[in-house]
Amino acid sequence: MSILKINNVTMQFGGVTAVNNLNIEVQEGKIEALIGPNGAGKTTAFNVITGVYSPTKGNVYYKDENITGITPDKITKKGIARTFQNIRLFKNLTVFDNILIANHLRINSNFVSSTLRMPWSNKEERLMREKSEMLLDKLDLLRLKNEIAHSLPYGEQRKLEIARALATDADLLLLDEPAAGMNPSETMELSSFIHNIRDEFKLTIFMIEHHMDLVMEISEKIYVLDFGQLIAEGTANEVKNDQRVIEAYLGVEEDA
């Protein structure tokens, strides 16, 4: 069953067509990838899915519900969470606060009872903290709980950003170049990390990635974008041998 369906989506900025008549169906429970040269329109596609942009044409369906044009916060509430190509943590806050903030969207207490520390609000806050600690523990980040986010090593920041997205109780995780800036050993670690969270949290993962080793190893299906157009889709082997993909990547293979 497909969890996410991108239906004839076109996104134009003025005269630039960043995404052109895109059709993608991400299958539930799978790890799928979106690849393509720089400027191909991958991040733009993510921004359309998550409601940052409203597409010029076409529709996005999540679990068969049309979510086109809904604001990002509402889309996250429905169960899609993301990370960013350039890490966007709450830099001056602690690791724990970063995770707690991602729990706020499910809060039941209003600001008055929260402020006045009513018993039910206190209980909710306590549960939120317990859940966040458990999440950090599972992802081996608990030791960094009280560190300020921007003081973490790069790899840990990427991991924290994924943890934060998970804290929203998402079913579909969109990762925008999670391995960017990582060394080969960190990248391999990330590969098993992504596998593990998919299994542990019963997620669907849709990721943009430039590291071809990682993509080829991890993805069950790959979509290739070039100049906003989908030029190929299939398994790693199918895509690797596709003539148009090879042409699109000529000379930019080593880019990442």
Place this chain on the structure above:
Amino acid sequence: MMDKLNDKKSKLFLNLLLIAVFAAILILLDTKTIGDAYVRRILNLSAIYAIVSVSMNLVNGFTGLFSLGQAGFMAIGAYTVAIFTVPLEARAKIFYIIPQNPVLAQIELPFVIALILGGLLAALVAVLIGMPVLRLKSDYLAIATLGFSEIIRIVFTNIKSITNGALGIKNIPIMPTMWVFFGVAIISIGLMWLLINSSYGRAFKAIREDEVAAEAMGINLFKHKVMSFSIGAFFAGIGGGLLATLFATVDPNQFYFPVTYNFLLIIVLGGMGSISGTIIASFVVTIGLEILRFFDEPLALFGVNIPLFRPGLRMVVFSILLMVLVLFFRNGLLGQKELSWKLVFDWLSGKKPIKKTDEGGAA
């Protein structure tokens, strides 16, 4: 000393000691054992400034919005207290040119009710301003709130049957004790502290840190901005209400918009995102501005009049201070930290000063 600090008991002891000293000083002042009316007035004013400054810090320092509407919201609170607490029999004398609105002329409210009503009206106006403006990108709020402050002053000058126009409203009952000012300040700041340290406060900070990420984490930006902005306005209104009873009189020029710059100076000095820093800065700046009054007096040295010393120079000095602060001490006293005994002892024992946090700007 560090071992002692980690000991919860000695921290509790230090806190209790601090509260006791604070209460003792206040009792001595309040019973007129020490200090005079002038000192009491400045301290009460400092307490009011602390409320309004913390409210501004909630909006600007903790939520990352740029509001300059504090003076306007104070005016709403101040006029509400003025209109509803002046005894009915004194009204005719005050509204002697244009009679008071016949409905209002019959309503007298207890001070506390009028104070809270003033806060609520300020919050309501904030919601009305926030609805259109807070959907836009950040800078518009500064312009809109500045405009609002000016408009409210002009409106209050002109709706004479309600506000008595430029003459203002006199004979507002004054509060007999400093505890009213300090009590309301403690409650107000306490409530804001609780809010900031709740899940909603964390959401405010998330918006300050990175709006795009906050929204991607499911935080409704508009709702939380309106919330922070109107709660800030509520407490500014409360501060204004206290101001009315402190001065026993209100008139539109008390709320001329540069008043807001005082609060801006305070939160920058104290630290954008630090409540304790803001409280300290409120007292320092309020008392400092009193001392600076001497710049406004004509000064003669050896029989020669120094021409610079004339009314207005105080504000020049003030502006220069604000500029120096913004240029060289952007983190203020405490940055985003709160005052703690550890911080105090580290400072006393000459340990390295408070670490600066990077002001990265929105990337």
